[in-house]
Each structure stands twice: as structure tokens, then as C-alpha cells.
Amino acid sequence: MKVDLFDFELPQELIALRPAVPRDSARMLLVEGGDVPFRDFSVSDLHSLLRAGDVLVFNDTRVIPAQLEGRRGDAKIGATLHKRIDLRRWQAFVRNAKRLRPGDRVEFGGGVAAIAEDRLADGSIVLAFEGDEPVELLLERAGRMPLPPYIAGKRATDDRDREDYQTMFAREDGAVAAPTAALHFTPNLIDALDAAGIGRETLTLHVGAGTFLPVKVDDTDDHAMHAEFGRIDPETAERLNAVRRNRGRIIAVGTTSLRLLESATGEDRIIKPFAGDTSIFITPGYHFRAVDGLMTNFHLPKSTLMMLVSALMGRDRMMAAYEHAIANGYRFYSYGDSSLLLP
Structure with a gap:
């Protein structure tokens, strides 16, 4: 159709x-x-x-607060996690993905960092989070609620959105x-x-x-x-x-x-x-x-x-x-x- x-x-x-x-x-x-x-x-x-x-x-x-803002060197990187692969790896849609290559490290603040492992056929990037803490705890520290683009494009995410x-x-x-x-x-x-x-x-x-x-x-x-x-x-x-x-x-x-x-x-x-x-x-x-x-x-x-x-x-x-x-x-x-x- x-x-x-x-x-x-x-x-x-x-x-x-x-x-x-x-x-x-x-x-x-x-x-x-x-x-x-x-x-x-x-x-x-x-x-x-x-x-x-x-x-x-x-x-x-x-x-989960699955939107992250980070840096690889001087490059600003935005990531929205969208599917879990295993305990430490997620597929993510990445803004400014052309600045990422396999093996690059992205720092998201709050001691949260991930390695870009691979680029998939749908354009998403596999991110492997560093450390031993559950990824959900890392996201609570560094992430924000992933509001849909038709809302996020009109106003900023705030604490009310968590509820x-x-x-x-x-x-x-x-x-x-x-x-x-x-x-x-x-x-x-x-x-x-x-x-x-x-x-x-x-x-x-x-x-x-x-x-x-x-x-x-x-x-x-x-x-x-x-x-x-x-x-x-x-x-x-x-x-x-x-x-x-x-x-x-x-x-x-x-x-x-x-x-x-x-x-x-x-x-x-x-x-x-x-x-x-x-x-x-x-x-x-x-x-x-x-x-x-x-x-x-x-x-x-x-x-x-x-x-x-x-x-x-x-x-x-x-x-x-x-x-x-x-x-x-x-x-x-x-x-x-x-x-x-x-x-």
C-alpha cells in the first residue's frame, strides 16, 4: 500500500x-x-x-533515562539507546555518528563512558559501557528521559518528565x-x-x-x-x-x-x-x-x-x-x- x-x-x-x-x-x-x-x-x-x-x-x-550527551575528544556525541544486546552493550541511534569509529571512547559525564564497537545495517552504533555497575545505574546518573522528538523539539526535558x-x-x-x-x-x-x-x-x-x-x-x-x-x-x-x-x-x-x-x-x-x-x-x-x-x-x-x-x-x-x-x-x-x- x-x-x-x-x-x-x-x-x-x-x-x-x-x-x-x-x-x-x-x-x-x-x-x-x-x-x-x-x-x-x-x-x-x-x-x-x-x-x-x-x-x-x-x-x-x-x-529508562536512555538519552545521553557526551564527547569523543572535541566532538559532541548524542546517543539514544534503543535495544539491549547484553548486560553491558546497547544499540544506539547516535547524533554526529560520522565522528565515531570502532574503538572510539565516548565520555558521557558522571564517570560514565562507553566504547563504540560497531556500526549496524540500520545505522545504529553498538555501545559497550565501561565498568562493573549495572548500565541502568549509569543511566540514572548520566541520562535523561527520552522524550519523543515532537515534544523534545518544542521544550526541554525536565524533572516532571521522570514521573x-x-x-x-x-x-x-x-x-x-x-x-x-x-x-x-x-x-x-x-x-x-x-x-x-x-x-x-x-x-x-x-x-x-x-x-x-x-x-x-x-x-x-x-x-x-x-x-x-x-x-x-x-x-x-x-x-x-x-x-x-x-x-x-x-x-x-x-x-x-x-x-x-x-x-x-x-x-x-x-x-x-x-x-x-x-x-x-x-x-x-x-x-x-x-x-x-x-x-x-x-x-x-x-x-x-x-x-x-x-x-x-x-x-x-x-x-x-x-x-x-x-x-x-x-x-x-x-x-x-x-x-x-x-x-
């Missing part, structure tokens, strides 16, 4: 630079299948839009981008969902910086999707399969949860335990096996995530939904408002 089919014009003032306060006061657009009119709600209404027996599936990855850009479910270190659909959840909303008989499960997908990379090809067939590590344990898989047997719906909270669920599910619609990389690329024409709905924020034009939601609801339906959202002043992207997609 032509990538231009997923393009739209977004007024810059609709890009959210801070989350709603409280988080569940964000707006939420209900998009149902067919010609049902779009309906405007608040995220705090979610419990009334689902049914007892439905289950929400969250991503419990935790964002704002983390979901209440975050516990597994490793993401360099937040699973932003879950940023809207609060203890009060969880209490309301519990009272309504709506369950919840968690899985882990460590979101990489590749999620923000633009699609640079003209046709979706030519796009190479980035890989991310994910895990679904056997007990979670079995409970989710039981939901389906009991006629409940599986609602993914965020495209990251959806992509991992679909990666772990066969043609028989049975969700299996999973531990490994996934590079699944979902475009219109894809047959969904695991999920019955999706809660997600509003995405970038011509992005792989815009293609994913179009696969779930239909391209024309999603383009109309985005037109409604723009006309009604919905806030877009990571810190923006939400949508609930129920095909």
Missing part, C-alpha cells in the same frame, strides 16, 4: 506537551465499527464503555519510549474498572526508539520494521485464553501490547507464551487473532501505528475519526488524548 494513504494535516497546536491532570481526565474518542457515530468521552468513563468479563492488557515496561513519562504499571526496566496509552490510568480509574468486573493483565514489550522513526519508503511492502524484545509468561497466556473461552473481550492498552499479543497468537487464536524479539508490521488486510479492541493515543501521519489502527478499524474509518478529533480539538501523540477502538 502507498504510505501517502495514511497522511493527514495536523495543526501544531494540537501536539500535547504535557499530560492531562489528573491523567484520567484526558478526553477519549469512542470509535466503533460500521457507521456508528463517533462519541466523545473522558478516559474516566472507560469502565462504562466495557463489559464485565472484558480484560485490559497493559505493558509493564519501564522507561509524567512513566505509567503506573511500570516495573520492568528496558523501554526507551513509554507505552503511552497506559499513561492515562490512575488508581481511581483502576478502582472503577475493578468494581465493573473488568479484569487486567500485564505483559512486557521493551519499546525501542525505532517507534519514532519515520517511514522513509513510498510503499509499505518496502518498510523494514524495527525489532523489540517482548515476554508473555505461560500463566498470563492461559488466563487470557480463558477470557476468550468465557466470551470476554481482550482489549489491548496500547499498540505495544497489541503487537506482542498478535506475535504470540497462532491461526488457532490461542495465545502462547512468548519470549523474544518481534518485528511484526500490521497493515490493512491483516487478520487479527488475539485482540478484540484497542485503547490508544492519536498517532503520527504516515506512521506504522497509523497503519496498525487502520488495519483494525479500516483506513476510511480511521481517517474520519482523526478528522473528527482534529475538528474537536483533541490533543495528539504521547502526552495527548486517547481513543477506544472497538471493531
Whole structure:
């Protein structure tokens, strides 16, 4: 399919630079299948839009301060870690990478340094961190939260982002981008969902910086999707399969949860335990096996995530939904408002 089919014009003032306060006061657009009119709600209404027996599936990855600024001699080097290789080595997208050669040492301050080991086919650099301390501790000392470029290009990262850009479910270190659909959840909303008989499960997908990379090809067939590590344990898989047997719906909270669920599910619609990389690329024409709905924020034009939601609801339906959202002043992207997609 032509990538231009997923393009739209977004007024810059609709890009959210801070989350709603409280988080569940964000707006939420209900998009149902067919010609049902779009309906405007608040995220705090979610419990009334689902049914007892439905289950929400969250991503419990935790964002690490994966952006680093350093020097190799006189050269300024910026690095955004995006995928762990092992205990001490990470793949990183590097600013000013032409000044780095294999074997060069980059100092990031605070006693944190890494050796550039290799340049990979996607343009990223393998960085091997020096010392014995866990890399996560080094990043806490020298790194900052990796805000998306559409926010970081408009304001500086600050201490608020350490909390704002983390979901209440975050516990597994490793993401360099937040699973932003879950940023809207609060203890009060969880209490309301519990009272309504709506369950919840968690899985882990460590979101990489590749999620923000633009699609640079003209046709979706030519796009190479980035890989991310994910895990679904056997007990979670079995409970989710039981939901389906009991006629409940599986609602993914965020495209990251959806992509991992679909990666772990066969043609028989049975969700299996999973531990490994996934590079699944979902475009219109894809047959969904695991999920019955999706809660997600509003995405970038011509992005792989815009293609994913179009696969779930239909391209024309999603383009109309985005037109409604723009006309009604919905806030877009990571810190923006939400949508609930129920095909």
C-alpha cells in the first residue's frame, strides 16, 4: 500500500506537551465499527464503555533515562539507546555518528563512558559501557528521559518528565519510549474498572526508539520494521485464553501490547507464551487473532501505528475519526488524548 494513504494535516497546536491532570481526565474518542457515530468521552468513563468479563492488557515496561550527551575528544556525541544486546552493550541511534569509529571512547559525564564497537545495517552504533555497575545505574546518573522528538523539539526535558513519562504499571526496566496509552490510568480509574468486573493483565514489550522513526519508503511492502524484545509468561497466556473461552473481550492498552499479543497468537487464536524479539508490521488486510479492541493515543501521519489502527478499524474509518478529533480539538501523540477502538 502507498504510505501517502495514511497522511493527514495536523495543526501544531494540537501536539500535547504535557499530560492531562489528573491523567484520567484526558478526553477519549469512542470509535466503533460500521457507521456508528463517533462519541466523545473522558478516559474516566472507560469502565462504562466495557463489559464485565472484558480484560485490559497493559505493558509493564519501564522507561529508562536512555538519552545521553557526551564527547569523543572535541566532538559532541548524542546517543539514544534503543535495544539491549547484553548486560553491558546497547544499540544506539547516535547524533554526529560520522565522528565515531570502532574503538572510539565516548565520555558521557558522571564517570560514565562507553566504547563504540560497531556500526549496524540500520545505522545504529553498538555501545559497550565501561565498568562493573549495572548500565541502568549509569543511566540514572548520566541520562535523561527520552522524550519523543515532537515534544523534545518544542521544550526541554525536565524533572516532571521522570514521573509524567512513566505509567503506573511500570516495573520492568528496558523501554526507551513509554507505552503511552497506559499513561492515562490512575488508581481511581483502576478502582472503577475493578468494581465493573473488568479484569487486567500485564505483559512486557521493551519499546525501542525505532517507534519514532519515520517511514522513509513510498510503499509499505518496502518498510523494514524495527525489532523489540517482548515476554508473555505461560500463566498470563492461559488466563487470557480463558477470557476468550468465557466470551470476554481482550482489549489491548496500547499498540505495544497489541503487537506482542498478535506475535504470540497462532491461526488457532490461542495465545502462547512468548519470549523474544518481534518485528511484526500490521497493515490493512491483516487478520487479527488475539485482540478484540484497542485503547490508544492519536498517532503520527504516515506512521506504522497509523497503519496498525487502520488495519483494525479500516483506513476510511480511521481517517474520519482523526478528522473528527482534529475538528474537536483533541490533543495528539504521547502526552495527548486517547481513543477506544472497538471493531
